[in-house]
Amino acid sequence: MKPRVEVVAIDCLMVRLFDEIAETNMPWMLAACARLREGFGAHLIDLVPSYTTLMVHYDLLALSPARARELIGQALIELKPDTQAGGQCHVLPVWYDSSVGPELSLLAQRSGLAVEEVIRRHSGREYQVFALGFAPGFAFMGLVEEALAAPRLNTPRKRVAAGSVGIAERQTAAYPVESPGGWNLIGRTPAKLFDRGRDGYSLMQPGDRVRFEAIGHAEFVNLGGDDTPLEVLA
Structure with a gap:
């Protein structure tokens, strides 16, 4: 897995974790969601997971785009799949x-x-x-x-x-x-x-x-x- 960060809007970044849809992606996506929510805290406006990506919508008045990228990078360090969070x-x-x-x-x-x-x-x-x-x-x-x-x-x-x-x-x-x-x-x-x-x-x-x-x-x-x-x- 080689995550990539792409610009979606002035206050949105897309984290691309995978290139192909697979059932094995979801534990990684959930783990990344948890890390990003913790890292951005109150400055996170919305986090939208999809098949292979996570869209991060953050408060531009509180974080610069550069700082947002830093937080994303920190959240993904030594990321491990969340095998316990399987949802309902x-x-x-x-x-x-x-x-x-x-x-x-x-x-x-x-x-x-x-x-x-x-x-x-x-x-x-x-x-x-x-x-x-x-x-x-x-x-x-x-x-x-x-x-x-x-x-x-x-x-x-x-x-x-x-x-x-x-x-x-x-x-x-x-x-x-x-x-x-x-x-x-x-x-x-x-x-x-x-x-x-x-x-x-x-x-x-x-x-x-x-x-x-x-x-x-x-x-x-x-x-x-x-x-x-x-x-x-x-």
């Missing part, structure tokens, strides 16, 4: 069905698997939250196995229902609010992923782990899920 583990119930996940059958055809096997494989492993972005509470998770990987849609949908679960390349995610989107949709969760009344707003944070649990239609509705078919929303 969330279990998200999902109703996998073509009416709310129109690409479910297409993914099955693409992979040569039965629909039931696609569901079993997607819900059969634990995913890591790499980053939040695109929409409030939208957690980019991975990595899905190669057999389920699929490119984004050529033409994004204008409306994707809140709770929609999808796959793009080797990432998976659930839409926290209704929005446009181009991911391959395979189901829907009734879980409330973004809540203004929740501390931190988002249910998930980088470093958390997520497991999807297949449920039936009746349970989905009982849990408050909206079963309006996607084609009705379009």
